[in-house]
Amino acid sequence: MTAPAAVDTGYEVVIGLEVHAQLLTRSKMFCSCSAAYTTAPPNSNTCPVCLGLPGALPVINRQAVEMTVRTALALNCEIPPFTKFDRKNYFYPDLPKGYQISQFDLPLSQDGHLEFDVDGVRTRCGITRVHLEEDTGTMHHAGDVLQEATSSLVDLNRCGVPLMEIVGEPDLRSADAAREYLVRLRQILVYIGVNDGNLEEGSLRCDANVSLRARGATELGTKVEVKNMNSFRAVHHAITFEIERQAAVLDGGGTLVQETRGWVEARGATVSQRSKEMAHDYRYFPEPDLPPLQLGRDLVESIRAAIPELPEARAARFSSQYGLSAYDAAVLTGVRAEADTYEALVGAGVSAKVAANWQMGDVAALANEHHVALADSGLGVGGLAALLALVESGAINGSTAKELLSELYVVGGDPAALVTERGLGQVGDQAQLAAVVAEVIEANPKACADFRGGREAALQSLVGQVMKATRGRADARMVTTLLRERLSG
């Protein structure tokens, strides 16, 4: 399914995204329960603290603070020296304390930005803040549909998992830009190891604030918050729908109401959930169970120093350092482990272009087929480098290398030893090949005649016969040269 085409409504579109990302910490935000909750039986991954039992108290997870600071620094934010947690009060069964520990007026970070290209145009979106809070539990409504449910089950396994909120400025001007922002943001979060990037399962969540205004206007229009978008595609569709819906209301002389709307995938539409009048008064106040945090400059700088090269910078370096196309560089740097693999291959002596071709071609296909990346495969980076060294030296040809790669990818092994053991060495001896070529010409008079008659394709079939006769070990370039000589002689 293709994305809907951008529609020019005549209005200026203003979009700001709020992204929630679960952190890949070992334990929950305020207790020692595991943050990996998905496989535990309901309500088993809990303790008095995350159950909100009377008398239980929170203790800040240091790793979560460090991951949030890492994220904030990767997004060019400032880290104030003083930060605190606040309580956000509301009643709901998935929130056992009756309040969420979050951050209100003194977040861990503020004033950052993210830059990226949208259709070749450099775009910059401000980051208002990145702050830290705790996730809620989950609800399972009997009957699947909330409105028809007569009872609900509460599972608190997720409750208290560290959750980072990344609030973007309303700097995005199209659904495309919003999607691209989210793609880039997700890439960075995964790159720096703080989030697994899974929109479908909700470990990464996105809400969009969408409004329209007359072109040239400086005041913001009435904003609508859109929730429940579980994929990049849903984000793009929902925002596109919302832009068109709001434009239609305005075009019809109507006025928009500030509200929260949910994206209903099955209907391809946003549906009103809550109006401004029904909005909660969260009664934020400083969390008295947690003293304010003072983040030392040393800590912040040590976190900054440990941030890996980010994907965009790495792609640019790959282009200039390895002479790769912008496309290849982007593909190879899209996932941090893949980029590391590439640099390991080059470091092991494989030429930059050869490494790129193999990694994006056969290796990618095998990784996909066996669900294991090269670095974790039996062959490993070293094995592939050894294999490609055999091609480079002329010891084996490309097709032998492909076969060996396929055979050794999962189980591993020494390619050079195998070549010797099985006699797979490339036949590059001219006299030996000339004899085979003569036999093939003798046996295929029709193909030879076709080639002489000008059918270039016939030559390929003759090359194939020679390869077959040598069990694929012939030096294909030499075979082609020999055939041309003999047939035109």
Next chain:
Amino acid sequence: MSSAGLTAAAMAAALRRGEVTPQELLADARAQVSRLDSSLNAFLALTDDLADRQAERATEMLRDDRLGAGPLCGIPVALKDVLCVEGYPTTAGSRILENFRPPYTATAVQRLLDGGAVPVGKTNCDEFAMGSSTENSAYGPVGNPWDVERVPGGSSGGSAAAVGAGMVPISYGTDTGGSIRQPASLCGVVGFKPTYGRVSRYGLIAFASSLDQVGPFAHTVEDAAVAYAAVAGNDPRDSTSVIDAVEDPLSALRDGVRGMRLGVPREYMGDGLEAGVRERVTEAIRVLEELGATVEEVSLPSTELGLSTYYIIAPAECSSNLARYDGVRFGMRVERPSLTETYLRTRDQGFGNEVKRRVMLGTYALSSGYYDAYYRRAQKVRTVIAREFDTVFETVDALVCPTSPKVAFTTGAIQDPVEMYLNDALTIPVNLAGLPGISLPCGFSDELPVGLQVIAPRLQDARVFRVAAAYEAATEWHRHRAPLVAA
């Protein structure tokens, strides 16, 4: 002869001499409870199995030095019913937690158990520790050992009465605005509120998190110091817990007050005091002067703002702390067809009037549009109050003043909430500033006990004990027991 009414020190000495066993002390405590509690209502639950197990454990600990016996090993103690004890009813004096049995034990209680103390039971208190008379308990009021028709003070009234009636030599309460010191004063016992953060709040059912502090009741200052030391110290589970090592409260107990500078805050001796209270406290100050302390009048000008500041901050925190009692996961549930109605009916039937009043006050104070005028301003005044203490402590070592403006009043006599709140006017500022404070007996007015309050700078808990011990050593009030103890 029963050990009822003895100090913990006397019991500990007898235990060490082999004159008595933990089981015998426990039996005496139980006998005293069964004889008196039908009229006092100090206990909400007896932790019988746990007490028996601990008495056995204490017996072994006393035989073998390597088993880690604490100074309260083998001593019967009582715990305010806001402290969680795994598997035993913990109600906080509220209907909403009527059948709640926590699956874990509070750190302070765990330290007592580890040291071999013998918890006899859970004591009655104002619902969620909100009150000054223990009349707000969902399980009925508590009688004062000196006159069962009168209140024991609150909110830790059950713990104060249990010591005052000789049921246990040591009990624990919590003090958010005076809830240890004021009932200690009214029941003629010693009550100590440590520096905020000295005793872990983990497992203490919260009323107002930034003010709550666990502390002991005892017959003597020394017993209180020992009981405090048994539970004090950093706890990684409580992030507001103080990290610095606890100064031994017994180290300065016999140092006396000679050369110490004591301040009497003018605002604490104002018009609100009953004449008898003023006289006894004035006499007590004279005793300290005779012991060699220099006494001067000082001023804490914002004292009168303490009460209103407290009644913004404490309800604000309580409105949030009590949100978890929604009938979904534990405690009482009044099931209704919709979630909202279930919330409303559960909380309506589960909470008493004073709790509802404070939840509403706090919700209002934190509401959008009112936050700046109430909560934020109250926090600023709180800072001012704390700074005034800092300033005064530049010229004096400790403060001495009354604990409560009045002696124990008749149950049911005070109906107006604000009149009730005034009972804590002299104890609340200490909580707002996070300071250590003690109340100890300093005589009687109309045959009812009067308490002297000693206040020291933050973390100077040992200094509180030093001043109190000096006064106690020079007087006999700590030897007085309510007549019903021995009857």
